[in-house]
Every structure is written in structure tokens, then in C-alpha cells.
Amino acid sequence: MTPFRMTYAGVPLDRASHIRADAGQVAALLAGGRAMLLPVWNQRHLFGDDTAASGPRAGVIPFADLDRRLIRAEAPPVFLGMQGDVPWFALGLPDSELPPDLGIAGEFRMLNEVVSLLAADEAAMVAYARAMVIWHGNHLHCGRCGAPTESMEGGHSRQCLNPKCSHRAFPRTDPAVITLIEDPAGKCCLMGRQSKWPPGMYSVIAGFVEPGESLEETVIRETFEETGVRVGAVRYMASQPWPFPATIMLGFHARALTTEINLTDNELEDCRWFTRNDLRSFGNPDGPYPNTRLPNPFSIARFLVNTWLAEG
Ligand SMILES: [Zn+2]
Structure with a gap:
């Protein structure tokens, strides 16, 4: 298989984790005149004009130009890493009805609405x-005792301020499995759709890993819960960071043991077996599925479909 760069992966930084523990060094990098900030407001990101030939660029603020009143004491800039001698930070802006004026042109937009126009490095x-x-934003208070927490290690942990507790929390990523399931003969694959998805879009089967479960067990359980299909062999393919809000998608191909579909848990409004030629004809006005479409090309779902199509 040709190497494939998953969208949102491949952050072009040295994460420089050895620096995080030294608060003085992190502060010196922030104030040293080279630091660049990526602002986040209300889960949105600053982007420049998307009519530019190069597409919209992610809005970046030199720390030197930042109005310090926009720094929240409880969530100071997070050290992301180094790009050469430029330290990069993320800044969560205060909650407000309207986005704050950062003094640079641009608009706050949802990442998934802009991703198709972004360079891969910027998306990551x-x-x-x-x-x-x-x-x-989700860990300003201790999950154990409820007391306020403070940012530590350049923003890579948060410490409970209650001295009797001192619980420390680390950034979490929730594992979810996403699986292309082929029928026992390897000729068809299982695609379903949720009613809240864009009209006509079908995708592969996905679900969150539960405590006490291996990834393979999640694939088998989720597939049966959502579709009634029993799965046998499970093969790992690839993964994709999916920060909407905090997931890592773990992609698999799997082989079904049964073919009868039963939408038992009502998560899917429809689910069918499709041949490779069916999938290739999705959206073709002269084909059998003119109003259907595959998952968007920036998703691991599409990667799993494309790799399966390439196999047959
Ligand atoms: Zn606590």
C-alpha cells in the first residue's frame, strides 16, 4: 500500500516534550519574541480569505502582538512544539458572544467546513x-473532587489545586473503531447511514471503545448492535486523529460471518451490502445510486473504502 497521509495527522512540529516540565523555559519561549499562537474561539478557528489563490490560511498571531487581556488565567497558552526556532502555542480565547478582535483579518470558522481548502500541514x-x-475547557475543575485545576507542563496536564487531592489529569483521546466489513465472499461491503448525516451519504460502521474491551471486541460488538451482522476476522488498517471533539479513529477491515441485516439499536436509518461497482457508481446520475455519496475524502472512512476498492 502506498504511504497515505491521513488528514489531521502529521503535525509539522517537534513536540519537544522535554521542554514541557520546565515552566521557566516554556515562559521564556512564549515571551522570547518568536512565539506564534493559533487562536481557538468557541470551537472555531481563525481563517483568512478563502478566495485567495492559495486557499484560506490559518490565522496566526505573534505572541508579541497579542492583547494580553485575551489570555485566560485558568487556561494560558498551550505549548504545541517547535518549528525550527519558532515555538508554537494554542490559545483558547475567552467565551464571548462575538469573537474577540485580534487585530488581524479573518473569520472564525469550523475546521471541518474549511478542511477541504487547507494545506495538510495547516489542517494538522x-x-x-x-x-x-x-x-x-473541559477540565477546568477536578474530575475527582471538583476543585479548580491549573495548567501545568506547558498545558500538557492539569493539577487539582485542592492540596488534599492534587489529582493530575492528562489530555485524553477517546478511542473509536471504524470498520469496513466485507461479506463472507469478499464481494460486498456493509455501508449504513444515520439520519443526521448529509443526504445520501453512506459510510462504514463506527463506535466508541468501552472500558474492558479490546479493539477487536468493539468491532464485533458495534457491528452486531448496529446491523445484526456477525463479524469474524478483524484486520487493523490505519488511524486518524479526529478532534471533534476528542477522538482517535482506529480503522479496520473485517470479514463478516453472516449477511442478514437487522437494525436493532436504531443508530442507522438504513444499511446495505454494496459491491465495489455499486460504490464506484455512487453519485453517477446514470447509475443505480444517483443520489448517494461516499464519506468525504478527508475521513478515514473514505480511506477504508478506497483501500477496499483497490483490492478488487
Ligand atoms: Zn481534586
């Missing part, structure tokens, strides 16, 4: 900043 940088800022 914004996704990383987003994941860190969302994690801080």
Missing part, C-alpha cells in the same frame, strides 16, 4: 491546537 496544526484547547 489547527486540529492539534483545537484538541488541546477543548481538553482544557
Whole structure:
């Protein structure tokens, strides 16, 4: 298989984790005149004009130009890593009805609405900043005792301020499995759709890993719960960071043992077996599925479909 860069992966930084523990060094990098910030406001990101020939660029603020009142004491800039001698940080802006004026042109937009126009490195940088800022926003209080927490290690942990507790939390990524299931003969694959998805879009089967479960067990359980199909062999393919808000998608191909579909848990409104030629004809106005479409090309779901199509 040709090497494939999954969208949102491949952050072009040295994460420089050895620096995080030294608060003085992190502060010196932030104030040293080279630091660049990726702002996040209300789960949105700053992007420039998308009519530019190069597409919209992610809005970046030199720390030197930042109005310090936009730094929240409880969630200071998060050290993301080094790009050469430039330290990069993520900044979660204060919650406000309207986005704050950062003094640069641009608009705050959802990452998944803009991703098709972004360079791969930018998509990865914004996704990383987003994941860190969302994690801080959800961990301002201790999950054990409820006391306020403070950012530590350049933003890569949070410490409970209650001295009797001192619980420390680390950024988490929730594992989810996503699986292309082929029928016992290897001729068809199982695709379903949720009613909330874009009209006509079918995708592969996905679900969150539960405690006490291996990834293979999740694939088998989720597939049966959602479709009634029994799965046998499971083969790992690839993974994709998916910060919407905090998931890592773990992609598999699997072989079904049965073919009868039963939408038992109502997560899917429809689910069918499709041949490779069916999938290739999706969206073709002269084909049998003119109003259907595959998952978007920036998703691991599409990668799993494309790799399966390439096998037959
Ligand atoms: Zn605590």
C-alpha cells in the first residue's frame, strides 16, 4: 500500500516534550519574541480569505502582538512544539458572544467546513491546537473532587489545586473503531447511514471503545448492535486523529460471518451490502445510486473504502 497521509495527522512540529516540565523555559519561549499562537474561539478557528489563490490560511498571531487581556488565567497558552526556532502555542480565547478582535483579518470558522481548502500541514496544526484547547475547557475543575485545576507542563496536564487531592489529569483521546466489513465472499461491503448525516451519504460502521474491551471486541460488538451482522476476522488498517471533539479513529477491515441485516439499536436509518461497482457508481446520475455519496475524502472512512476498492 502506498504511504497515505491521513488528514489531521502529521503535525509539522517537534513536540519537544522535554521542554514541557520546565515552566521557566516554556515562559521564556512564549515571551522570547518568536512565539506564534493559533487562536481557538468557541470551537472555531481563525481563517483568512478563502478566495485567495492559495486557499484560506490559518490565522496566526505573534505572541508579541497579542492583547494580553485575551489570555485566560485558568487556561494560558498551550505549548504545541517547535518549528525550527519558532515555538508554537494554542490559545483558547475567552467565551464571548462575538469573537474577540485580534487585530488581524479573518473569520472564525469550523475546521471541518474549511478542511477541504487547507494545506495538510495547516489542517494538522489547527486540529492539534483545537484538541488541546477543548481538553482544557473541559477540565477546568477536578474530575475527582471538583476543585479548580491549573495548567501545568506547558498545558500538557492539569493539577487539582485542592492540596488534599492534587489529582493530575492528562489530555485524553477517546478511542473509536471504524470498520469496513466485507461479506463472507469478499464481494460486498456493509455501508449504513444515520439520519443526521448529509443526504445520501453512506459510510462504514463506527463506535466508541468501552472500558474492558479490546479493539477487536468493539468491532464485533458495534457491528452486531448496529446491523445484526456477525463479524469474524478483524484486520487493523490505519488511524486518524479526529478532534471533534476528542477522538482517535482506529480503522479496520473485517470479514463478516453472516449477511442478514437487522437494525436493532436504531443508530442507522438504513444499511446495505454494496459491491465495489455499486460504490464506484455512487453519485453517477446514470447509475443505480444517483443520489448517494461516499464519506468525504478527508475521513478515514473514505480511506477504508478506497483501500477496499483497490483490492478488487
Ligand atoms: Zn481534586
